[in-house]
Amino acid sequence: MKVYVNGRLYPKAKACVSVFDHGLLYGDGVFEGIRAYNGRVFRLDEHLERLENSARAIMLRVPMSREGMKRAVLATLRANNFGKKGAYIRLVLTRGVGDLGLDPRKCRRETLIIIADRINLYPEKFYRHGLAVMTVATRRNTAETVNPRIKSLNYLNNILAKIEANNYGVLEAIMLNADGYVAECTGDNVFILRRGRLITPPLHMGALEGVTRNVVISLARDLGIPVAEEAFTRYDLYTAEECFLTGTAAEIVPVSNVDSRPIADGRPGPVTLRLIEKFRELTRSEGVPI
Numbered sequence: 001m002k003v004y005v006n007g008r009l010y011p012k013a014k015a016c017v018s019v020f021d022h023g024l025l026y027g028d029g030v031f032e033g034i035r036a037y038n039g040r041v042f043r044l045d046e047h048l049e050r051l052e053n054s055a056r057a058i059m060l061r062v063p064m065s066r067e068g069m070k071r072a073v074l075a076t077l078r079a080n081n082f083g084k085k086g087a088y089i090r091l092v093l094t095r096g097v098g099d100l101g102l103d104p105r106k107c108r109r110e111t112l113i114i115i116a117d118r119i120n121l122y123p124e125k126f127y128r129h130g131l132a133v134m135t136v137a138t139r140r141n142t143a144e145t146v147n148p149r150i151k152s153l154n155y156l157n158n159i160l161a162k163i164e165a166n167n168y169g170v171l172e173a174i175m176l177n178a179d180g181y182v183a184e185c186t187g188d189n190v191f192i193l194r195r196g197r198l199i200t201p202p203l204h205m206g207a208l209e210g211v212t213r214n215v216v217i218s219l220a221r222d223l224g225i226p227v228a229e230e231a232f233t234r235y236d237l238y239t240a241e242e243c244f245l246t247g248t249a250a251e252i253v254p255v256s257n258v259d260s261r262p263i264a265d266g267r268p269g270p271v272t273l274r275l276i277e278k279f280r281e282l283t284r285s286e287g288v289p290i
């Protein structure tokens, strides 16, 4: 495996960053997870735009133009022979090397890392039978603390929620915001179907603007399914007709039960299955060629 670090490709074992990098010391940085299917990178512009916006929000410079970033991503994929295959791309941009103080002004140059690998988040059986999830006590960060709209390297909030789920033997956690409304999962957005309408929490309730979330919203509209961004609670999860999670790594994964309450009959519903099918069609037919 070859890993891109600041303009050069290194063998995996030699791809290193300094122990003084503020990405490591303070989680001071941003990242993206991107997928390539059949030799094409899916929604590359959307991911790069989100990276640029996350960086802007924390006053971090992206050291390259959009086109430069695209070239770097594609070069990393080619160097790893991902030309015809599927891949998961992790883009990491940190404040760079500073001293042991917090002051970001001490960091002279950003660190840019691009890793191309494979990912298989959930075994296939969960796409057919659904995934059990739980709501956890750890609340989603508020916009006044670490804004969930920023895809920052500071994922401790999500990791604490994941630890809670792990402790109960559940694979994914649903996080509520400080007011008790459903926000999102540790690494995925959440949707429910209620009275035939597809509902996902609005971004200001504590959700990342997921690229997959946006794709699903537009696929649903194309299919004539009404979609709304609306606040909802655990009660709405428990009584939903269907529920699923969306994310670049997970794609669309049906939820079979929440807090031990089965969603409808506990099997993936027709709307979820239709969206999975349409999503897969799209990933097979679209993207920036490697």
Ligand code: PMP
Residues within 6 Å of the ligand: 033, 158, 184, 185, 186, 187, 188, 189, 207, 208, 209, 210, 211, 212, 213, 246, 247, 248, 249
């Ligand atoms: N929420 C969080 C907290 C995430 O980390 C992710 C994954 N990046 C998502 C939602 C889903 O976003 P996307 O569809 O862009 O991968």
